[in-house]
Amino acid sequence: MKLKHLMGATVLAVGPLCGSMAFAQDIAECENCSDSMVLMSWGGAYQASQTAAYAEPYAALTGVNITWDEGSNEAVAKLRAASEAGNMTYDLIDVEGPDSQRACDEGLAVEIDFDEQLAAGADGSTPTADFGPSIINDCFVPQIVFSTTFGYRTDIAEWNGAVPDDLCDVFDLTTFPGMRSLESRPKKNLEWALLCDGVAQADLYDVLSSEGGVDRALAKLDTIKNDVIWWSAGAETPQLLADGEVVMGSTYNGRLFAAAAEQGQPIATLWDWQVFDFDGWIVPEGLDEARMNRVMHFLNFATDTQRLADQAKYISYGPARASSQPLVSTHATLGIEMAPFMPTNPANQKNFLVNNIEWWADNQDEVEAKFQAWLSQ
Amino acid sequence: MAGARNIQAETGPMLAADGRPLKDSLNRALRRQKLRALLLISPLLLFIMLTFVAPIADMLFRSVENQIVQETIPRTVKALEGWDPSTGAPHDEATFAALYTDLVIAEEYKAHTRLGTRLNYEFGGASSLFRGTGREVGKWPTEVYTEQFVASDPAYRDGAAWALWMADPSVRAVLPLTADAYDAWALMTVVEKDDVPAEEQPLDFVYTALYRDLAAGALPQLMPAVDVDNWDSVAIRDLFLEEDAAWGELPVWQAMKSYGGNYTAGYFLNAVDMQIGANGPEMRAEDERVYVTLFIRTMILSITITATCILLGYPVAWLMANLPARSANLLMILVLLPFWTSLLVRTSAWKVLLQQQGVINDTLVWLGLVDDANRLVLINNEAGTIIAMTHILLPFMILPLYSVMKTIPPSYLRAAKSLGATNWTAFWRVYFPQSVPGIGAGSILVFILAIGYYITPELVGGNKGVFISNRIAYHIGTSLNWGLAAALGTILLVIVLVLYWVYDRVVGIDNVKLGG
Structure with missing residues (x-):
């Protein structure tokens, strides 16, 4: 299976040393960017993991004001309504794979140039190679694998x-x-x-x-x-x-x-x-330039190797980047090893x-x- | 009266103090009054029109709206006008060439996947068929035409020359396909690429159209003469069939033809388990029929809920109307209490109470009334929906009943009894008929609220206790088939209006009272 290389690396999950909490201090300056963003996600534990792993660190680094909308279970319906009304209220939307396909099919989401717009893997691999099989269409920036x-x-x-x-x-x-x-x-x-x-x-x-x-x-x-x-x-x-x-x-x-x-x-x-299944971001069509710049700047940060690995501290979903797999460590509060609870753990994926x-x-x-x-x- | 009119006829119209005819003056005063009244309610009227009536009308309109096929593949729809589905899938190159042109253009606008999604509601597979073919159609080897035209005369490469030719009415008249394709290309170049058509070389599909025009014998003036008789050509039909065998089969063509109009009855047919077949509307396969069952179930459960509300609410309302004020107020608070609690909390509480390991079953088992192995199934079926919704809607029955009963003088009952009526006769012949307007009002409220309920059935109804509104929500939020959701909603609205009319006929809406 194509997915094996992505999943396989989880077994290498080692101690907290690799999952260093140090943020990239040298985050690139964002030119002509809006100073606030509305993100749509699922609420609950999942959104909490996103907040802790990359939304708060990003806000702390850039001073951007991030607002959450917990509407992802009807994301495409809301996206379509906002698009028809000509008033795009969301900057970035968290959806499951099938929804991203529909949004892309309906022209509601922007196509992403992965190698151009996303961060390269920490091991030097190109984003396309690093995300590998989790890139399921041109609009979808994957975050996690869940099952x-x-x-x-x-x-x-x-x-x-x-x-x-x-x-x-x-x-x-x-x-x-x-x-x-x-x-x-x-x-x-x-x-x-x-x-x-x-x-x-x-x-x-x-x-x-x-x-x-x-x-x-x-x-x-x-x-x-x-x-x-x-x-x-x-x-x-x-x-x-x-x-x-x-x-x-x-x-x-x-x-x-x-x-x-x-x-x-x-x-x-x-x-x-x-x-x-994969869960990830889509960028809605119809953003003005400043908002688009801000979203792409955030996306570059939030889907890099370290940030995706950090997310696994808070929730037992596997990071979508192969290069993040070795950095998966222990649960942030319980302190237990996360690897056995990951769907991507080789022991858990004899049949899938x-x-x-x-x-x-x-x-x-x-x-x-x-x-x-x-x-x- | 006749005399008065005579007087008027003799003396002219009666005049007001300012010398105007009295009637006009009166009308003016009234008109001003009406206008003022209208102005007073205009904020509310505007608010309701903008936030309630207009969105609903817009949503309902989607149940028949179907411009997308016509807008995305106009040439194909036109080519299919003369085609008879009973002769099988089209074979002629012209139809496939029209579809080719349409798809290349649609792909540039990224509209082909939306069309695929739309047609997928009618036949499974359309979505990937259009997505897959759209991805490839721009790479098809139609550049052979471009190359041969350019080789025979370099002027064919020149955007300015093309612009000149296509501006000439006589050329356009003999090259209908080319003119049409060129116009679409020029528009696309301006809109999508922000380029000037006169500075660009047209795309392959324009040359393909030109080849087809010339091969059909057209002899345009102005353009360099070419003889296309012995040219290399590509069979567009074969390209389609190589890409996906489904293009050689009937369903996709039938869907494109059946849904080619700007308006469609398709969603409404779908909403009553029908579809457009080869010979007009027909029932869907037995194992795909869902909606009629759901409409009937929604009706039956809503009527049952209304009936249980009457049975449970009537005694409570009677008690409230007849007890001393102190106890009645306490009862009133108990009735109103659920109103102040969130709907979700109440429904979730019912889950805890009703489930098999829940409070009610545990108590019954403890009392020895129910065997531990055969606990009652009270939730995730019709019973769950009826119990939870009766509880939630009960106040809507009790309050109108109470306000009507409050106005029935107790002396009537005493009078009946003093005249020799038994308790039952006095109640049934004297008290009950006077409380009927309250039952009527309560029933309408409860029934209309019940018929559109969605959250509670979703949570406690399992698969046997869900309503049509759950399907509507599914099509709005998940399947995104808004046309079907709108059709289902329209039907539900019509059913409610018809029932209301019948009710008015049978009971009389004047007999409904919400209070004294």
Whole structure:
């Protein structure tokens, strides 16, 4: 897999010496730049990690006033509305990969010249090589790799000591009885269902595209449908797990880390066939020159090797730059080694998928209709 | 009256003190008064028009708006006018050449991906088809035409010469494709590149158009004569098919033809589980129908919620209206308390109460009423939605009921009883009919609020208890199919208006009271 080189380096994560906190004192002067920025992100722990790792350091170095808008879950809708109104209120927007593709397709985001406008890697590699496979389109400046995977309770007596270590244990109601929670969207669920229905990874999307492929996946999901609670927000699964409402469920790996490591819940992560996704910045179309200069200046700083590595101190998402991987160290307050909690840790990625943005962009509407019809039956 | 008119006819119109006709003078005074009234409400009127009516109208308009196909690929839409879908995908080079020209131009404006997104709502795969082909279309080997024209006469390289030729009406008349392509190129050069067309050499697609015109036998004056008969040529259809086999299949062409108009019924058809097929509108496949089910479910659940609100609210309102002021005030505070709590907090509280390991189930198990292995499923289904929404909407039922009941004199009931009525008869024949206007007002409020609810069903409704509004929110925020969201919203609005009309017919809107 292409992604291997990016992911592989995490194992080298070593002590705090490498992750030096010293900021680049010689940050380049920004000419003809606005003195404030509005950034849109996800709120919560993720935005906190961005604030601590690069927004505050940048503000301290330059004196720029940074305002946050917590609207990323509907980023493209808001971007489209602002663009149609001819009043671009945001300077930089944090989105997931698929949203960046749509914003780029609709001409709502600026195309980035990676090697020209971003910082070279600390090891001297060009930005294009350093970001590698996480560059998924011309508008998207990646920050982190995260994954959607399963968490399970570690204290279920009915399991008689069995521990889920295979994705297909989710579909095994005899060994692992209890409720599950799955996202009420077809993406990822269909892939997982087919993998456990005996489809090889290489054939996944051929099967899904073929006649009856989606039905086959839904038929597999039918086997556990009565034991599933469907979630729509990422925070639901950790809560359901903590309440004992479900015994296993899918969610974002950072949420599971927060529940298990930060809140001490009896929850563990099942990494088998985790689905990788990227999260990053897009620059909206329609900024004037001063704002554009400021945004590009910030972007250059916030996505350099050190800043992306710093972010991993606050949240268990892997940095999108290969050169940042060796600098990943320990959690800022808990002091625990972060590498085992990273989706990019080689031990955690024996089997994995990468979100197939292209296939889903094409087939989302039809499959979503089928999935919703199936759900309401 | 007749006499008065006669007098007027004899003496002329009645005059006011200032000598004007009285009627005009009166009208003037009234008009001024009306104008003043209008001025007084104008800030509010303007505010509502600007922030409420206009955005909603704009949003609803999107349910039929469809200019994007016509604007992005006008030549293709025109070429497809005479095409009959039942004969299969088009084969003629002219149609593909039109699409080629359209796509090259669209790619320069970065409009082809937006068109792909739009058409993807109608058939899956359009998005990557347009993105992929758009990426390649500028690199297709149509430069053979450019090279051959330039080789036969260097004047063909000269932007100024081109500008001169294309300004000549007689040339434009015999070279329709070329004139059209050149105009589009010139506009693009000015708008996108900020260059002067007369100083630039046209792009390959203009030469391609010229070749097609000349090959069709056109003989333009002014331009250097060339004989294109034995030239190398490229088959544009083959280029399309090599790029993606989908160009040789029916769906994409049918979508471009069906949605070529400026307005479309497509979103509305989609909103009732239909689509435009080869032979006009048809139902979607059984396993893709969602919206009709959701509309029906929204109706049924909203009616159920209204009914439970009446059942629970009526006794409370009666108590409040009949208890001594002190206890009634306490009750009133209890009713109003939920109003002061955030909607999200209340809904989340219901999650804690209703879930299988939650307070209610725990209590029932502890009391021995429910077996531990068979805990009640009260959330993530219709039951969750009904329970949580009944609680949230209850005050909207109780308050109008209370204000109407407060005005029913207790003496009526006493009179009925003194005349020999039983308690039930006195209530049913005397008290209840007088409280009906309150039920009517409460029901309208609760039902209309319920039908558009979104947050609560999303959080406690699971997959069986969600409303049509959850789908609307999904299409606005996530799938970005605003046209479909607008169509669903319009249908919901129409349903509410129709129900209101029926209600007015059956109950009479005059019978609705919000207070004394």
